[in-house]
Amino acid sequence: MTELAPRTQKGPIVPRSEPVAIAALVPADSPRSGEVDLAYARSLMEVRELPPILVCRRTMRVIDGMHRLTAATLAGRADIDVRYFDGDEKEAFVQAVQANLHRGRRLSQQERAAAARRIVAAYPQWSNRAIAQAAGLSTKTVAAIRRRSTGNEPQLNSRVGRDGRARPVDPSVGRERAAAHLREHPDASLRQIAEAAGISVGTARDVRARVERGEDPVGRRAAVRDDRVLLTAVERNNRLRVPDPRPAVAPVKDPLAVLTRDPSLRFSEAGRQLLRLLDNRALLDAGGDALSAAVPLHNRAALTAAVYQHIDTWLAFLSMLERAG
Known part of the structure; x- marks a missing residue:
């Protein structure tokens, strides 16, 4: 399967649910720091129809719904309704984080920060903004986590944003490539310049205007x-x-x-x-x-x-x- 892009972080989830034997399921690789809250799980036993849990089809590991699974187990049930997620383990973890941001017992700030560290390690090519969206954090917090996590390791020259497009970490690189392409192809369209340099059409327009005015394309x-x-x-x-004609001091x-x-x-x-x-x-x-x-x-x-x-x-x-x- 192709790598999960930031703009499809929710992943390919099968809409229909089906009953699956509880014994066939693997406990979740949860972004939560603690164990299952038994008191909360017991409170779910009173719910007549629980929503289906989300399970990774490849590993049968629970992505979202460990409290529901525990409630079903405590109630003595042999199976539980499941919706499948067709992705790898890295994608499944991102999906687990997403599922616990806005529903049920939401992740704490510390749990979201720990999840962001794992996502940075799994997807170093993702932009800070894309990881921030996935982990429910601010872009500034993710940038600090990335600096602490990667240290002096070599950094990627580009990162994938929320729209799935790769952009250079240092925008001056793309601007200089655009200026070089413009010098070699003065009649190139803005779209051609943007595609050749890996920048947006708006940036290509700004570079062309600067070059025509004789300015630095980066704007230094x-x-x-x-x-x-x-x-x-x-x-x-x-x-x-x-030279001063007055007497020297x-x-x-x-x-x-x-x-x-x-x-x-x-x-x-x-x-x-x-x-x-x-x-x-x-x-x-x-x-x-x-x-x-x-x-x-x-x-x-x-x-x-x-x-x-x-x-x-x-x-x-x-x-x-x-x-x-």
Whole structure:
């Protein structure tokens, strides 16, 4: 049987039920953490017609209905009405989770999280959103579970969404493929670009518009801003380094120490603020590596831009000092 797609998580269930000997059934591989609640099962014994239980045809394992099965056993019955599920064990587990999300004794948050971990292991190609729908959790919770479950293991380049379509985990990959296809086939339709790159038609339209405007197809604005800020800082720094006709000032060995000892700075609010701004010894000492390592890779460009913004600010302040001097 083909692999269960996210958009058909309910699976192929035979609509008709039939009586099956209780002795032929295998207890459920349940997403529940505890044993069958006997008190709840006894309360079901009073129900005249219980709904059929769901059983995996391949293994005869109960998917949904262990409390009903226990009630029938306690009542001394030899058989029970069954509907069959035609799928493998992985599909059957997803179906068991789905069946216990909205009916009967619903799964707890901890049980749904444990079920999501099993689904991530069974279907790593599924998107976080598809697993969230299957396990009754938020997408953010599933993303955290996936990070803890897979650790440093290699990750798939694409995942299957709820609609059954595979999409790249990193959307920039598909955009770059679309731009490359567009350069080789400038007359290609949006649908042809989308199919070649594995992206949506809307994304293909956006890539084509960016390429026609001469922009980056991925839209890496942070990197462009990074270069612009760097250029601004370098240009301003070069302007400030024009030879000064005034007499040269003898260099100070430890200028921060000299300023720190100055009472006019130490005992005024503006002076103390200036000293705090000037004290960057954490960067000059061994702490610089730790500060750099604390920033995740996806924010390095933003950090670089922020540093250059501060450089621009200090260069402007230096220009004020030189004009005042």
